[in-house]
Amino acid sequence: MSELLQPAATLEEKQPIYKVESNCLISKNADVTVAFRLGLPEIFTRSQQDYASMQAHFSKGVRLFPNHTVLHKLDAFVEDKYAPGFEPDSTMLSHAYQQYFHERPYLHHYCYLFITKTASSRDNWNSLQTLLSRARIVPKEMMSEETLSEFFTAVGQFVRVLTDSGITVTQLSDDEICGTESTSGLLKKYLSLDFRDHAPTVDIDFTEGLKVGAKSCCCFSLGHLDDLPAALHTDTKYGPLSKDNSPFYVGFAAPLALLLPVNHIYNQYIFLDDHKKTLKSFEKKRDNLNALSLYSRQNAINKEFYDQYLNEAHSFNKLSVRAHANVLAWTENPHEEKALRETVGAALTSLNCAARQNTVDIGALFWAGIPGNAGDFPSEETFYTFEDAATCLWSTETNYRDSSSPFGIKLSDRLSGKPVHVDLSDEPMKKGLIKNRNKFVLGPSGSGKSFFTNGMVRQYHEQGAHVLLVDTGNSYKGLCELKGGVYFTYEEAKPISFNPFFVVGKPDVEKRQSLHTLILTLWKFADEKVTQSESVSISNAIAQYYQLLETDLSIEASFNTFYEFLQGPYRDHLETVKVREKDFDLQNFLYVLSPYYRGGEYDYLLNSQKQLNLTQESFIVFELDNIKDHPILFPVVTLIIMDTFLQKMRQLNGVRKMILIEEAWKALATANMAEYIKYLFKTVRKFFGEAIVVTQEIDDIITNPIVKDTIINNAHCKILLDMNDFLSRFDDIQRMLSLSDKEKNLVLSINRNNRPGPKYNEVFISLGGRISKVYGVEVSKEEYVTYTTEQTEKMPLFAKVESGMTMEEAIQVYAEELRQAS
Template sequence: MRLNARAIEKALPLLAIENNCIISKMADITVGFRLLLPEIFTQSADDYRSLHSAMCKAIKMLPAGTVLHKQDWFIEEKYRTHQHQANANTEDTSFLTMAFERHFVERPFLNHYCYLYISKLPKTRQKQKSNRHSLTRRRLVPRDQVDPKELQGFYDAIGQFESILNDGGIGVQRLKDEDLVSEKGDKGIIPNYFRLQPDGTKKITLEDWDIDGRVRVGDKEVICFTLSDVDSMPPAVNVMGKYGPLSSDSTQFAVGNVLPVGLMLPCNHIYNQYITIEDGPAALREFEQQTRHLHSLSLYSNENAINRDWTQRYIQEAIQQQRMVCRAHYNLMVWTQKPEQVDYIRAKASTAVSQLDCLPKHNTEDAARLLWAGIPGNAGDLPYDDTFYTFVEQAVCMFNLESSYRSSLSPFGIRLCDRFGKPVWVDLSDEPMDRGWTTNRNKFIIGPSGSGKSFFTNHMVRQYYEQGTHILLVDVGHSYRGLCDMINQKTHGKDGVYLTYEEDRPITFNPFYTEDGQFTIEKKESIKTLLLTLWKKETEAYTRTEEVALSDAVEQYLKEIRKNPSSASFNGFYEYCDAEEGFRKYLKEKKYERDYFDVQKFLLTMQPFYRGGEYDYLLNSDLKIDLLNKQFVVFELDNIKDHPILYPVVTLIIMETFVSKMRRLQGVRKMILIEEAWKAIAKEGMATYIQYLFKTVRKYFGEAVIVTQEIDDIIGNQIVKDAVINNSDCKILLDQSKYQNRFDEVRQLLGLSEKQKQLVLSVNKDLDSRRKYKEVFIALGHYSKVYATEVSLEEYAAYTTEQREQVEVRQRAKQAGGDIQVAITDFADARRFTAPV
């Protein structure tokens, strides 16, 4: 920069960075913070009032002569790929995950950085006039030496300020020397300000500042709008406002008051907020003197009378309500590197300021001085006559109190997007428990047909699988066939099992097979329960003696299996029970009377499942499949959900499989997901099992998930309703607009807050037509947000439930010699290259 032939280093107002403080050449002492504000669209009206109260309370801790400078950066950035997963299998993530990353790479989004600086000024600097500005001074020498004893009260106030904000829901991180300026001086918050770049990830040389008639930083054209007098401010202010696009007939969606100049302004910009703490009694004495002067002149001008009345009201409010007197200033700085965009961003910024009910003032005369005053630690150079008197409560209403979505730091999670399309990493299982938001990992997912429910669940379970989770799915509708086929191809059939009933390929099991030849207590009980279910009707009771005899039959046959493992099947069990040298011999030796256990009637009842019987295929599978060690198991029940024989058997197999995984896979994450739960839980036996699962799965590093189309599907089943809702701290809802007129009833049943109700009813209300996605509401205890499920075309091909598209993928796979990955790639390419521009 050239300033009257002077280099910027000589004009720089800062003297040193010491002890985590900024020291200016005018003896200003500044302490800096990085603020972690609540994320956008997550706060209720009460939350905003609470944040406002906390900020006001914290500011009132600061002594007179202090300048508070809050600086919000909103920077256009582009998405870069990140490896979030610490325990993921890279082989499994190499296709669909890479497709997701390719889909989003270089996508622009607006990121937010928030800094707050508190400066203690010498008394001679507390009413700096414009004509004595440090930018125009030839020599900058502090007038007073700083006495450490005098600063002790200031540092104590800083500590109280930090504590109050942390307690009030605003994260506060003290900036250290290395955050402000790196050791070489080329990186850090202060050097980055001089090039209007907040992240400091790239080493860039210092850029010239051109302030001759206009303001340019390097090749960036800077435009400044100011709110520096009461005439440009609205007659009344509030800490929050209503966001129409996300509101409904029954809800008013609350957002921050200054959102239009925050994340809703789509260009690079900085929103500066200044509050100067005044000596209240001295300021009020000046106002009283001014009132008397205006009163004497009121006979000559009505304007003087009006100003007198306003001044008197200000004095009265300050005294009666114990208000803290302060001066405030706000400015908005936007910039662009493209000259053709200057008019566009100027119009955008002007419109944004107007949406605050403020008069936009394009400041050309003071823009350079305001840019100079925005240097971290240089708030003392803000001209006194560019501020206006107000109270802290009103001044804070013009603060930005929300930030963009932040990715979780947890190594475990899933990829979703925020409502503006930026990919974020979200942990729905571990972090919520670690932070105390939830006490379990269970979930229920509710979304009507067409709401994107299957896409979300596919997207979730795929990423859980890739991170080592054992997943068991109970499906109705073939929603996971494509995903299972992909997993099988990738692992050569080692991980995926898709069990369904078709006429030419009926569902089949072997309850007597285990890969390691070991039969645990749970496995034995599972076999016995299966046999009892096939033997007796639901209305037919069995005696304790019959139960013991059947247990003996199972135990004796398992001894035979250990001698001859190849005989393990239901056919083998049937023949063992029928053989004279088998179980019949055991009964004779034990002298069991026929009245207590009639083996002949038992065999007659079991005959349909024996060789040559109607269901001889069901329990005599010759496939050596041990579901315990299969990581991705799908039970497709669509064709048997109403079958009186097959459905109970499959249900018992599901129970046994997941209970076995829970108890035997130590330290391994597990998930059972039941799609269209209302069909599966219609029978009391399954409902009792669901109830057991939701209460105990947490103890085994597991989670149970219910997926259904209608809320009534869950709340309509009395046995399951309390167990599912009360033991599912993660509630996931898709588009529920059909319930908007009676959502209060639903809200009470699901235990949602008023803000969560607003979030649910805002789903899909303000979609970006340039993107293809659906929104989803996720509540983790009291912590809730709306995310977007947006996927690549490759993921779409793997997840689609549209039959026409599923058939196309299978046909392409057949043409590719059974390679499902090639088929998905061809499917995606065909749509990518034919998509409308």
């Protein structure tokens, strides 16, 4: 190791890569390497079966390669900070959200796989023979075209195997490896331990361990069988999210990868030597130990180990390989070096591995980790095992990924709290994960439903969606006022009021049919028969009324003028065509409808002075809490809700539409409304829309046939919040919602191990049962005061509005007060 003790050497002198061409790295040992970027599955989304399946694919892929091949998987985890993109036209709440998460720390994961075909056998290659230690580098002859062709064929097959396992594989180009004038290449990034696009050039110091620039490094390696536990598995139970009735699993190597909260690289190596030659050497060693077993019990024990290994290799056709794994961690703060070593050592101990810090060979291990230089790895740091056991040491997970769709909502990564862009509507439809955009939301009181739905509704609306909300409990009043929406509610001093007769232009067939249904509802009981002649008479009245409005522009559309039309012109028309009283009793009709006419008990209901075109209003809230049991008002309001959304569905072509029905759906699920609910959930997809139902009562989803047969079956996105209140009956929920055991464990892990710091809730989202994840729902103070349903927290906000502030000003002032108080 005399070369290591020299005061200095240039990187050009020691650089192990001879050239990069045709997207391959060629080392000065004449090794050829193909480099890939891997996209792993997201953490906290896999089951035991998923991990076993992935490991089986890895094992199958390793067996494809010829002798003298090295697979080097490099996972770099680098501390980073969230950098939001502040849009110049973003709304106040959107800006507050981005500002709140500005510089939120997280581990950025970079995953690479290097597949190297060595020009010769390296099973006895040690640290004294590496390119870092040799004074002179003698170029080797290149491999034959036949050997390279066999290798590249195996690489292509391996890529297909990885793709089949759910991993995305992208081959790195020459520019990505070497860099360009404007960006750093992977080689420079590794040598500086900085994986950003603009990595600096730094000095590397091997005199006392390893120091890369200002980064002091430590290395813990798994290079001997004594370093490993008695058995390697594909997964390990993750204690913080597990309970006896709902175990939760992560990949076996996850504690050394994404769950290790420090700057580090996790290197995993598999070396494929000559399998037959290896077994033959083991047979010889076994025979020698057998001959010496009489002289030492240890010889007899070792002989049994060789027997067991050879028997397994032959009986199960397993491939003998050499393997190694190491964790290279670093810090720029000298005071953190001890804590860094302790953290890495604890992670290894949690897997029942020996926490062996490698101080002697850290330089050789770092140098062998250079992309394309795995053939230079010292053999004394490897151990023999089978390919299936070696691949158990591979990391299999990454952070939550942003959706590639431009449309979506912001939720939080479960591990770090970093914002994640999630599309629950368009992208899943395009990928075939769901067949409609409808959603079913279940969560007990206090589980955070309103915060989730408020955030979803706001973001949908800000991206151009028309939103219609049916609520009980004033959950959306603040958001509605902020958005300049229309808020319908009933108060004694300010009763609810509409004008369903107001239309822009001529009423279409559906509008006339809607008015027809409304008038029949006002006139007849739900179980009262309507004759053909009565139905025709009402249809004629509506048609002639709108003809009158076209000719006499002084008449304003309302129930009052419609009633007056019935008393005058339409009465004359009936007498002219000689309609008999038994066919249509106009007097009875006018009498029953008189409470809704001027001076009647409900004259306010259908005669609003605001000529609102609800079809064009993009944010509408119907607050039904005070009238949900009213025999007169509730049926009328529900029909107007029906009419409003149907008009939006039919008229707003190309515009996204959402109807969200909170607990009020129970009142809507009457005999009169059942058919509408069924129609809505089955057809809204065709009109670029989605229907969302929110409930907090478990009996509602189990006993109500409309929910069970229509809503759940036609809501392919299922959203559940904290189910702790429903644990004793969760089996019923699981069966009713057709949740898999993996999804059950995900749901029951909600809020089980929330991060310290700002309070937040978690939410489970399943897209057609194909993709299921738990996200964090964390918001800024501005969003909090807008969404909160706590009366004591809402009162100060609306008091500020009543004092003369705009809603936006009141939200900002109130949020700042809360920040100052915390």
